[in-house]
Structure formats: C-alpha cells, structure tokens
Amino acid sequence: MSVPTGSTRTASGPLSRAALAWRVAVTLGVVGLAVNGSVRGNDVQWPFAPMSQFAFGVDLEGQIRSTYVEADTTAGTTVRVPLTAGGVGLGRAEVEGQLPRFVADPALLESIAVAAARRHPEWPRYTRLRLRQEVSDLRGGEVVSTHTERLADWTVLDPAGLR
Amino acid sequence: MTRLSRWLFEPAPLARVALLRVAVYAFVVVDVLALHTSGWYHGFADPVWYQPLQAGRLLGLPAATVVLVEMLKWGSVGAALVAMTGRAPRTAGWAVALTWSWYQYVAFSYGKVDHDRGDFVVALLLLPTVGIAHLSDKRRSQAAGFALRAVQLGAIATYLLSGVAKLRFGGPGWVNSATLLRAVVRRGSPIGEVFAQVPFVLHAMQWVLMVAELTSWVIFFLPERWRRLMVLAWYLFHAVTYATITIAFWPHLVMLLAFLPLERYRDRLSARWRARHVTATAT
Secondary structure, three states, X not given: OOOOOOOHHHOOEOOOHHHHHHHHHHHHHHHHHHHHHHHHOOHHHOOOOOOOOOOOOOOOOOEEEEEEEEEEEOOOOEEEOOOOXXXXXXXXXXXXXXXXXXXXXXXXXXXXXXXXXXXXXXXXXXXXXXXXXXXXXXXXXEEEEEEEEEEEEEEOOOHHHOO | OOHHHHXXXXXXXXXXXXXXXXXXXXXXXXXXXXXXXHHHHHHHOOHXXXXXXXXXXXXXXXXXXXXXXXXXXXXXXHHHHHHHOOOOHHHHHHHHHHHHHHHHHHHHOOOOOOOOOHHHHHHHHHHHHHOOOOOOOOOEEHHHHHHHHHHHHHHHHHHHHHHHHHHHHHOHHHHHOOHHHHXXXXXXXXXXXXXXXXXXXHHHHHHHHHHHHHOHHHHHHOXXXXXXXXXXXXXXXXXXXXXXXXXXXXXXXXXXXXXXXXXXXXXXHHHHHHHHHHHHHHO
C-alpha cells in the first residue's frame, strides 16, 4: 500500500489503514442492520425498518378503505378535517396507524379538535367529530361500489373554550 | 487489497462530492421549508399520539413540542446553508445530519414510517467524512470515492429491500394484487383516475416495479454508459409514479445523483453557456 499523504483532513489521496478499517466496519454494521430489519424487523426499528410501503397485497375481490374525519363547527358548517400537513397535527396514514385506539376510546377525537384550535385559531371550533371510512368494493380488481362505515363519534366537551 | 475493497474505495474526484453536497444540502433546505414533511406539524399533536421508535427509546427522545420542531426545522436549515458554502464541512455536515435525522424521527413516531428517507441519513452521515472539497478540485480521493459508493449502495439497497419487503409481506402474489389500484383510489390524481379505468396498466406496472427492484443491483455490473441510462430510467419511473399517485421519494432522487459524473456535466454546461455567450456578444 502506498504511503498516505497525511491525515484524512488532506482529503485527496489514499486513506490510512485506520480510516479504511472504520469505514469497512461501519459498512458491515449498517448492511447487517438493514438486512435484519428487512427480513424480520418492523417499523419501530427505523431507520433499519423493512421497506414495507406498498408492500402489502390487496385482494382483487377485496376492499379498499380510506379513512376520514368529518366535523360540525361552531359556525354551523360541516367540514372534512384536513388530515394533511396543513391540518391538525396528524396525517391520515397516522390516524389509520392508530385506528384501534380511536375506536376503543372515541374521547381521543377531542385531541383533534384541540390541535385544530391551536394551529388554526381563526377556524370555527369543532363541535362534533365523526370518524368514518369510505369503503370501495372490488370485483376482479375493479371498483364496483362504495359505501361509508361509521367508526367513532365524539361530541367536543367545550368547543368555545378550546385554545 | 481485495477486489471488493478496491471497488469500495475507488478514488473519485473531490469536485463530484462537492457538487453532490450542494445538491444534498440544498435539498435539505427545500425539504424542510417547502415539502412540509410531518415532522413540523407533530409539534401540534397531542403527546398521546407519540409512539416512540426503538431509536427514540434508546436515546430517550421526548414527544414533539412546538419549540422542539421549530428548533429542528431552523437548525437543519441554518446548518445546511453553512454546509452549502463548503466551509467547516464536518461541523456543519454533522449538525445537518443530527437535526434533520431527528426531525425525521419526529415525523415517523406518530403511527407511520416512510421508507425512502433512511438512505438519505446515510448520505448526511458520510458526506462530512470527506473533509474539505472544492467545487473545482479535480484531484481524486479515496474518502470521496467511498462516500459516493456508500450513497450509491444506500440508494440501490432501498430498491432491492423494497422488493424483498414485497415478497415478505405481499408474497409472490403481490404482483397480481390490487396494491397500486388501492394507492390510486386513496390518493387520487387526474392521471391516476385515468389509470383506475384501465386496471391492467396498474397491474403491468406492478410487474415492472417488482422486476426492476429485485434486479436493481445489476447497475453495479453494467458499463458506465448503461449505468447512466439505468439511472435515467429510474428517474422516469419516479416521474410516472408522481403523476399517478402523487408520491415522490424526494430524498432518494437526490441520492441517485451519486451515480453521475456531476463535475463533467457541470463543465460541459458551463462550456456550452460560455460558447453561446461568446457568439451572442460577437454577433
């Protein structure tokens, strides 16, 4: 091996033996964690989680479910709660990821009304929240009908006092 | 040295790393300020929704607050702007790696994990290890070569492991299931609506995707010219994905740049620009 031109600080030229060694060790470690995560890990191991987005099969004769939350407001309107970046602190996929908690304890919907009031003080307050799923039925891999399913309802305790 | 370590440490021009750094750190600024990943808005979420990941439990990371997300947001933007200048590449680079990765952790600890961002953490951790790299420095360095190779490996591993995950969770039957139809129905876009009318196109896309992911590693064995065409093909694939289901794996797109001779493209562009400029002033 040729003589290193100095420490790694000099940037150009070959690396010292120690500099090569830690790079190889880190590479092996990261590859090991990534393979382990992919083969038998799950999401909580991020950044060494399996790449499971879009990895699940969907039955051609099955259903596609899309979750949404609808709210009545102090202004007398009914709106779709934006489960997006500009919304209420939780995204749609996150609500879906924690869906069983909402169904088991609808009072958790109160936190959505609170987050909306904190982030968007100018919006009318939510008075009643309805957690719903739009269900599309598939036949032979095509959508043939849709209907709505009710998951949870919650009446906000003190809409005017939310802040 | 063995063939593998020669390949892993093949010297590369410092200018290439310098250009990749500009792209990576510029992306950090755009990502944090314009793409609105969920990290920021979790500052407003009730802590009841915080679901710590293993890394967070290990490091004792708390639930997000408005103060924390603002610190991570502006900390990563500030550090990225410094890093873009090429000054203090280690300090600034590791500051970006720390703040941006933590920001992603905040994004992913509320019930959903995105999988296109792990490889970008690799890039942020490795780019500082190259040290000072000037945009015009054509000298080759092993440290630069390793950083680029590792970023390439991270990008391709993301594809390969996505294919592996599809086999693990969806099984071989994944290619014949309605996964993309589900994505189109749930996310909707004008072009996606058209595709939903012709499910066989989505079905075919699943086959293409699975085959492309599972064979993505071939890129390392191709001649240079074909390698670049393959990178172009991936960019086209991501453009189609964005058009149909409005999902883009942004950080990953930046990682793919590590395959390209960026400094040569830049030289060619500036030569062309200069030539045009000269003829324009001469006429």
